[in-house]
Amino acid sequence: MTGGGLFVSFEGIDGSGKSTQARLLADHMRELGNDVILTREPGGSPGAEEIRALVLQGDPDRWSAETELLLFTAARRDHLERTIRPALEAGKVVICDRFADSTRMYQGLSRGDLRAKVDRLHDLMIGLEPHLTLLIDMDPGAALTRAKARATPEERFEDFGLSLQERMRQGFLDLAREFAARFVVIDGNRAVDTVAADVRAAVSARLAVAVS
Structure with missing residues (x-):
């Protein structure tokens, strides 16, 4: 592990509940005395938050998949x-809450056959994978309903509709x-x-750290 630290990512389709689970895990691990950074x-x-507004807001066709890949x-x-x-x-x-696996899916799979480019850029510019990735798997229809109910300005990917959610769910399972x-x-x-509870159990089992 890098410098003795621990890196856990959460993945899943929009509305799957991964953000909630990431927060709950962070809160729980802090209660146990860990020094935790919760990020997204x-x-x-x-700088990354400024780019977030560019890629998550606006018309679904605002950017090509290639441009999105560079921005992400x-x-x-x-x-x-x-x-x-x-x-x-x-x-x-x-x-x-999300890391490179989301780019492998949303830009590498959903909007063109860009997976090889995603991986090359990742190797060149990032070169880091989480120690553990927790995929929160959920029915795409229910997840999309939940995501749209949030009514935030950041709904550009939700606006691609159910077909994207369905492709992404299968893609994440394949990635797992x-x-x-x-x-x-x-x-x-x-x-x-x-x-x-299952999240805490998975962290404890895979990473040999006390989370309960």
């Missing part, structure tokens, strides 16, 4: 330099099989507390 992508640093990678690089890497080197726990050593798939179609 796109975002997590001042730029945001991730700033996030890595200013937030993630310093925290890991200081021995902290970093819990991130591809990177089985670091992925754990958790059923998100249940009560929040039940999902949170």
Whole structure:
């Protein structure tokens, strides 16, 4: 582990509950005495938050998939330099709501066959994977309903509709099989507390850290 730190990411389709689960895990680990950084992508640093507004707001066709890939990678690089890497080197726990796997899906799969370019850019500019990735798997229709109910300005990807959600769900499940050593798939179609208990169990089992 980088500098003794621990890096956990949450992934899933829009509305799957991953942001809630990331927050609950961070709160729980802080209660146990861990020094925790809870962050998100796109975002997590001042520069990356500015890019977040560009990619998550506006018309669905505002950017091509190729342009999105460059914007997301730029945001991730700033996030890595200013937030993630310093925290890991200081021995902290970093819990991130989305990381590179979302780019592998949303830009690499959903809007063109760009996966190879996503991976090349990641290797060149980022070069870091989480120690553990928790995929909160949820029915796409229910997740989209939940996501749209939030009524925030950041609904550009939700506006692509149910077909994107369905492709992304299957894509994430495929990705979990591809990177089985670091992925754990958790059923998100249940009560929040039940999902949170499974999240804590997965962290404890995979990373040999006390979270309960």
